[in-house]
Amino acid sequence: MAKLVFSYSHVDEALRDELEKHLMPLKRRGLISTWHDRRITAGTELHGEIGQHFEDADIILLLISPDFINSDYCYDIEVKHAFKRHNKGEARVVPVILKTCDWHDLPFGKLMATPEDGYPISKFTHVEDGFYQVAQAIKSVLKELGATAQNSPTDNTRPATSPSFVKPVDSGPRSSNLGIRKEFSDRDKDLARREGIQFLSRFFENSLKEICARNPELEQDFHQKDADSFEASLYQNGQRVCHCGIWKTGGGMALGDICYSQAGVSTNSCNDAVTLEDDGTMLGFRSMMGGMSGYGRDRLLTCEGVAEYFWDSFIRPLK
Numbered sequence: 001m002a003k004l005v006f007s008y009s010h011v012d013e014a015l016r017d018e019l020e021k022h023l024m025p026l027k028r029r030g031l032i033s034t035w036h037d038r039r040i041t042a043g044t045e046l047h048g049e050i051g052q053h054f055e056d057a058d059i060i061l062l063l064i065s066p067d068f069i070n071s072d073y074c075y076d077i078e079v080k081h082a083f084k085r086h087n088k089g090e091a092r093v094v095p096v097i098l099k100t101c102d103w104h105d106l107p108f109g110k111l112m113a114t115p116e117d118g119y120p121i122s123k124f125t126h127v128e129d130g131f132y133q134v135a136q137a138i139k140s141v142l143k144e145l146g147a148t149a150q151n152s153p154t155d156n157t158r159p160a161t162s163p164s165f166v167k168p169v170d171s172g173p174r175s176s177n178l179g180i181r182k183e184f185s186d187r188d189k190d191l192a193r194r195e196g197i198q199f200l201s202r203f204f205e206n207s208l209k210e211i212c213a214r215n216p217e218l219e220q221d222f223h224q225k226d227a228d229s230f231e232a233s234l235y236q237n238g239q240r241v242c243h244c245g246i247w248k249t250g251g252g253m254a255l256g257d258i259c260y261s262q263a264g265v266s267t268n269s270c271n272d273a274v275t276l277e278d279d280g281t282m283l284g285f286r287s288m289m290g291g292m293s294g295y296g297r298d299r300l301l302t303c304e305g306v307a308e309y310f311w312d313s314f315i316r317p318l319k
Contacts, residue, residue: 001302002142005053006036007078008063009071015098015121016063022131023138028309030284030302031142032059054081059092059141062108065099069106083107092141096134098122114138181280192283193257193276196303197228197248200258203307204232204246204314211315229265232314244314256288260310272313274306 004023008016016036026032035053054060060082068074085091095103095113099122103109114137115121121130201224208220211234221233229247233240245265248258256273259266274285277300284300287309301309 001030002032002058002145003056004032004034004059005057006061006063007074007082009065009067009074011067012063012065012098019131019134022135028305057091059094062093062095064095064097064103066101069101079107094141184278184283189276193248196258199303200246200307201230207311208232225265231264241317242314246310
């Protein structure tokens with residue numbers, strides 16, 4: 001999985017959020033994870049945290065606008081750090097032109113920008129068309145870098161369903177069909193189920209904190225019932241508007257391996273569920289009711305894909 005980091009001015013946060021939505025198909029396929037500085041938690045040393053994520057990035061998006069160029073931190077620190085890794089071949093820097101500005105003679109002016117011809121996204125009649133071009137450009141970069149979804153048998157800290165990011169042997173033409181058949185043991189599958197519910201728990205707890213930090217009228221409640229189940233709630237002006245329970249079953253049940261219910265954790269019913277399967281080359285989760293909500297039944301989801309899938313259902317009353 002390629003790690004993608006955003007470098008941007010907070011004035012452009014709404015555009016960054018919109019771009020991240022358009023990158024969601026790549027996240028759902030397990031090709032990228034994304035990070036930006038709004039995910040830094042309270043009490044963390046700010047500059048060190050940002051620097052570490054830039055150091056770990058495979059792709060760095062520079063979201064170019066007058067405010068980005070005007071920001072000393074973006075221009076003097078983040079851009080320099082990004083280019084240092086780009087020039088060493090350790091990361092790919094991609095300028096994304098958000099708004100009209102004089103950027104061509106600046107250091108990132110020598111790089112191929114997106115959208116096409118450096119046309120600012122804010123100038124598109126429909127900004128979605130601009131974001132679509134950016135998403136397609138990122139997809140092309142991933143193909144060049146060799147982002148694939150596969151298991152790493154030597155990394156015991158990575159969930160069995162989590163893809164890894166693999167650098168190509170060289171930059172010449174090659175096939176993207178590089179997965180090979182693997183056999184998965186019962187232990188592999190048990191670990192994948194356990195790591196799946198653990199990832200979901202952390203994802204929902206952090207997402208609840210973040211959405212409440214951004215929206216003062218919201219309050220949250222996260223309750224870890226046990227190692228295999230939790231419940232989450234959001235309150236708007238004191239009234240509960242979103243609620244769900246998510247739990248791991250014992251396996252082999254008709255309900256699925258990980259279940260989601262708007263009524264909370266249950267032993268006999270759910271609104272949705274995923275089951276752990278493999279496609280011969282990797283383990284992943286398949287939505288059992290995906291056809292009802294736009295997710296294909298033939299798609300294997302990573303832990304992050306399942307988390308976003310359930311979060312979308314959870315947050316729907318506020319959309």
